[in-house]
Amino acid sequence: MFSSSVSERSVLVSILAVVAIQLFFIRSVTSVNETNAYLYHKCLEKDGKYKSKSLYEKNLNSLISNTSVKDYIYGVYGHRPDTVYMVIQCRGDSYGSKCDTCLSTAYSEVNIFIINLCPMNKGAIVWFDRCLLRISPTTFINEMDLKNKFYMYNKKKVRDPALFNTKIKTFLTKLTMEATRRGLERSPAQEYYKPGDIKVDGKMKLYGMVQCTRLIWNSDCKKCLDTIIGELPNCCDGKEGGRVVSGSCNFRYEIYPFLDIQR
The missing domain is CATH 3.30.430.20 (Gnk2 domain, C-X8-C-X2-C motif)
Structure with missing residues (x-):
C-alpha cells in the first residue's frame, strides 16, 4: 500500500x-x-x-x-x-x-x-x-496523486552540487526504470519498489529507493516518479540526502544506508 x-x-x-x-x-x-x-x-x-x-x-x-x-x-x-x-x-x-x-x-x-x-x-x-x-469516503484506485506531497532534505551540502545533482537524477531514473520495467500492462496489484546504491566521488556511496503505491498502474507509477524526480532542484539541490513524498509515489537518497536489508 x-x-x-x-x-x-x-x-x-x-x-x-x-x-x-x-x-x-x-x-x-x-x-x-x-x-x-x-x-x-x-x-x-x-x-x-x-x-x-x-x-x-x-x-x-x-x-x-x-x-x-x-x-x-x-x-x-x-x-x-x-x-x-x-x-x-x-x-x-x-x-x-x-x-x-x-x-x-x-x-x-x-x-x-x-x-x-x-x-x-x-x-x-x-x-x-x-x-x-x-x-x-470515496475510492481512489487508479488515481495518481501528485497534489498532496512534501519535501525532506539534509541540511548538509556536497562539495560539487552540480555534479552530485546529475548523478542523483541519473541514479533515481535508473531505479524508476527497474521498478516499472514490466511494461504498461502491469497490474496495479504489483509492487513498485526498487532500492539501490552507487559509488560517487571516490569513497562516497549513494543509497536510494523509489516506490509507488499499488493503487496506480505501471505507466502512472513511472509518470509519478519522473515528475517528483524532476523536482530535485527545488527539493534537494546539492544536499547530501533528500526525498519527495507524494500520495502515490516517493523517492529518497542518502549518503548512508537507511533501508533494512534483512527481509
Whole structure:
C-alpha cells in the first residue's frame, strides 16, 4: 500500500497545493530506521466531515481495528453513503511485524490528527517512516496523486552540487526504470519498489529507493516518479540526502544506508 522514511537532521517542506512553505527539523535516528517516525499528514477537506458516533465513524473504527497487514492492504467497509475506503502500504523493506506495527501506529496517530488538527474529516493521509495510510469516503484506485506531497532534505551540502545533482537524477531514473520495467500492462496489484546504491566521488556511496503505491498502474507509477524526480532542484539541490513524498509515489537518497536489508 504505501511507503516513507527519515533522514538525519532533515528539513520538511510542505508543498501541498498553494499552502505557504513550512520548515521544521526531525531528529536523526542512530541506526537504520528503527523507529516508525511520523513524517507529515494532510486532512482532505474536500471529502467532508462526519459526526461523532455516526455510522461513518463506526465503519472507520471497524475497518482499522479489524485489519492486519503484512505489507499492503486496500480495505472497504460499509455501504453508501457511509462507506470507508482505506489503503496502507509499507515501505518496500518493511514487511511482516514491522508493517503490522506501522498499522497500529497509524491508527492511533490518525485518531489524534482527526480529533485535534482536522476534527471529523472523512479523508486523511498520514505519512510515516515505514508506511503510508489513507482513508476516504470515496475510492481512489487508479488515481495518481501528485497534489498532496512534501519535501525532506539534509541540511548538509556536497562539495560539487552540480555534479552530485546529475548523478542523483541519473541514479533515481535508473531505479524508476527497474521498478516499472514490466511494461504498461502491469497490474496495479504489483509492487513498485526498487532500492539501490552507487559509488560517487571516490569513497562516497549513494543509497536510494523509489516506490509507488499499488493503487496506480505501471505507466502512472513511472509518470509519478519522473515528475517528483524532476523536482530535485527545488527539493534537494546539492544536499547530501533528500526525498519527495507524494500520495502515490516517493523517492529518497542518502549518503548512508537507511533501508533494512534483512527481509
